[in-house]
């Protein structure tokens with residue numbers, strides 16, 4: 502019991518107080534990074550982003566909002582079919598710790614179902630909106646991996662492609678870069694970010710590949 506309590510408090514500190522320390526597991530070798538795009542799908546920007554990723558032969562992870570998945574399932578299908586990973590970012594993007602346990606579970610389950618209908622698969626990981634979590638939220642989500650990030654581009658605030666790219670360029674190997682595919686400036690910055698990271702020797706993996714230590718084991722560019 503004591504060690505369980507200790508685990509939860511460490512887990513809470515890791516994800517809520519120090520999100521930078523919660524994202525990246527150990528890596529197997531080689532330099533790699535996981536680009537993540539939250540809050541979509543967006544009816545025009547997500548397809549535009551997909552074209553850039555395809556052109557660059559890069560796979561990313563999309564933390565989708567369930568009610569948007571229900572609205573644009575075809576786009577989510579395309580995201581998945583292109584080799585990207587889909588993660589669960591809740592149904593309506595609330596601050597989960599403020600909800601009842603039943604509502605938290607519904608937020609996650611409805612999104613799982615929308616993604617399953619669109620792609621045939623259920624997301625392997627969950628990213629809570631705003632990175633906001635509590636021991637109760639963690640318990641409601643269950644055993645699934647909860648994923649934060651370690652490089653926040655703050656793209657929602659700056660809306661400036663060059664600035665977004667500068668922040669993303671500070672990433673380190675095994676890192677996760679947080680972006681949002683609902684802002685035109687972010688999509689405009691992505692090509693430059695990818696080119697720069699490639700020039701520094703990075704390959705690109707999805708979040709699940711990163712957690713499997715897939716930096717050097719075929720999980721990179723494809």
Ligand code: NI
Pocket residue numbers: 539540590594630631
């Ligand atoms: Ni979000």
